[in-house]
Amino acid sequence: MKNISINVIPSFPLITKGDDLGEVVLEAASNAALKLEDGDVLVVAQKVVSKAEGRLVKLEDIIPSEEANSLASETEKDPRLVQLIIDESTKVVRKKQGVMIVRHKLGHVGANAGIDQSNIEHSTEGSALLLPVAPDKSARQLKEFFRERCGISIGVVISDSMNRPWRLGTVGEAIGCSGLNVLDDRRGETDMYGRELKITLINQADALASIATLVMGETCEATPVVLIKGLNQKMNSHQTAGDIIRPLEDDLFCD
Amino acid sequence: MKNISINVIPSFPLITKGDDLGEVVLEAASNAALKLEDGDVLVVAQKVVSKAEGRLVKLEDIIPSEEANSLASETEKDPRLVQLIIDESTKVVRKKQGVMIVRHKLGHVGANAGIDQSNIEHSTEGSALLLPVAPDKSARQLKEFFRERCGISIGVVISDSMNRPWRLGTVGEAIGCSGLNVLDDRRGETDMYGRELKITLINQADALASIATLVMGETCEATPVVLIKGLNQKMNSHQTAGDIIRPLEDDLFCD
Numbered sequence: 172m173k174n175i176s177i178n179v180i181p182s183f184p185l186i187t188k189g190d191d192l193g194e195v196v197l198e199a200a201s202n203a204a205l206k207l208e209d210g211d212v213l214v215v216a217q218k219v220v221s222k223a224e225g226r227l228v229k230l231e232d233i234i235p236s237e238e239a240n241s242l243a244s245e246t247e248k249d250p251r252l253v254q255l256i257i258d259e260s261t262k263v264v265r266k267k268q269g270v271m272i273v274r275h276k277l278g279h280v281g282a283n284a285g286i287d288q289s290n291i292e293h294s295t296e297g298s299a300l301l302l303p304v305a306p307d308k309s310a311r312q313l314k315e316f317f318r319e320r321c322g323i324s325i326g327v328v329i330s331d332s333m334n335r336p337w338r339l340g341t342v343g344e345a346i347g348c349s350g351l352n353v354l355d356d357r358r359g360e361t362d363m364y365g366r367e368l369k370i371t372l373i374n375q376a377d378a379l380a381s382i383a384t385l386v387m388g389e390t391c392e393a394t395p396v397v398l399i400k401g402l403n404q405k406m407n408s409h410q411t412a413g414d415i416i417r418p419l420e421d422d423l424f425c426d
Numbered sequence: 427m428k429n430i431s432i433n434v435i436p437s438f439p440l441i442t443k444g445d446d447l448g449e450v451v452l453e454a455a456s457n458a459a460l461k462l463e464d465g466d467v468l469v470v471a472q473k474v475v476s477k478a479e480g481r482l483v484k485l486e487d488i489i490p491s492e493e494a495n496s497l498a499s500e501t502e503k504d505p506r507l508v509q510l511i512i513d514e515s516t517k518v519v520r521k522k523q524g525v526m527i528v529r530h531k532l533g534h535v536g537a538n539a540g541i542d543q544s545n546i547e548h549s550t551e552g553s554a555l556l557l558p559v560a561p562d563k564s565a566r567q568l569k570e571f572f573r574e575r576c577g578i579s580i581g582v583v584i585s586d587s588m589n590r591p592w593r594l595g596t597v598g599e600a601i602g603c604s605g606l607n608v609l610d611d612r613r614g615e616t617d618m619y620g621r622e623l624k625i626t627l628i629n630q631a632d633a634l635a636s637i638a639t640l641v642m643g644e645t646c647e648a649t650p651v652v653l654i655k656g657l658n659q660k661m662n663s664h665q666t667a668g669d670i671i672r673p674l675e676d677d678l679f680c681d
Contacts, residue, residue: 173433173434173641174433174641176432177429177430177432178428178429179429265678265679272678274592279592335590336672336677337529337534337679338599338672339609339669339671340608340628340629340630341628341629342633354594354595355595372594374594374595374596374597378639379637381597381632381636381637382634382636382637384633385628385634386428386429414594416592416593417593422591422592423520424520424591
């Protein structure tokens, strides 16, 4: 890998439930004279995948449980939002006023179970957007679309912005992957001096999600899809974003 | 920001104590016909900065304290290495067999206080490489070098590979920065639908460190310097990597 380019797909239309993301990406890329090729990686913001999959929930339809009401009062959050957060999670990892850090059912740990209330149309004020039900599957479907439609083998990453312990500022991380060698396992290889490397499992998916999210912008820019070229890898891995989740028994920050 | 390119500087020589990194980068980039320009960001692996600054320590010179011996026996690590780790840290955050997660004096939390034993010459078997004493200052010096020598204003990021809670695989993070708008503060801006954004402090430095580290490779590739073009930003920020550290009183994962 020598040089890679991170290309925003411009003029991406607003996505609503039922849209065929593959078709939309293909058309937007084509309009921008961006050609998808073997070995490219397409990074797609979780938000548009969730919208296409109809993961928008009206808060007025949610009746908070006693547990949700209690947590809401403790964290000073909307009890209906809290209900959604606990429905989407397996565990509350940390909480304080305004903050709920939870382990999502998918295994990812972050604020509010990835539930988003920004960049949702005004007509859906009082709505919340959940993560895709199975983002690895969503990624695989996009990969398959490009294989069938264009005869090319690409990698797909579905990204989300995350806060992290100890460090300020969000970065993009991968919550869905297909084709890409998600965790590049260099263990057993030797370093420049022939010494065996100890810990070198490189998270390619998060690195790509991170730069793509930066280039997308997270505010007004309607550019939720980024095309990465130059990785020079075959995109035939069976790894998924699920493989990123550190096994609980091996995790020192579960409690 | 529309398209950015991540360019490895190839044929980078081995760095030893006292080398002038600015001169070495300039020559290697020039040999590769890579021109540094206003607004570029140079990402430099911590390892070469530490080597240039003479941060290599011989383990045989270290006499472990009682505390180090006790921690070493608990974690099954070399007591001399443990001594270095605790000397470099303010707190042991987590420990178990083979693992010490500490808060480095600089504020960054990670394994072994960033002390590295790979990619160090064979002649220094039994050596360890500490982080630069003041990586923000090292970054500023590099930035100044290019201002004085080439009349250009670039951003500089010093990167290190980090493990993280909950997620497998290392990613690059920024431990030293100069010029770059490290934390891009979009709070107070509105989203596509005019709603005020709640949490949008974007960590540009970590995103750039992350992709640069991926492109560098972490094993045999002797390519510790990466040039990023296309950010379209002025590189005159006074933010540093120190600004990334989440204040302790605001951190839910300090204990």
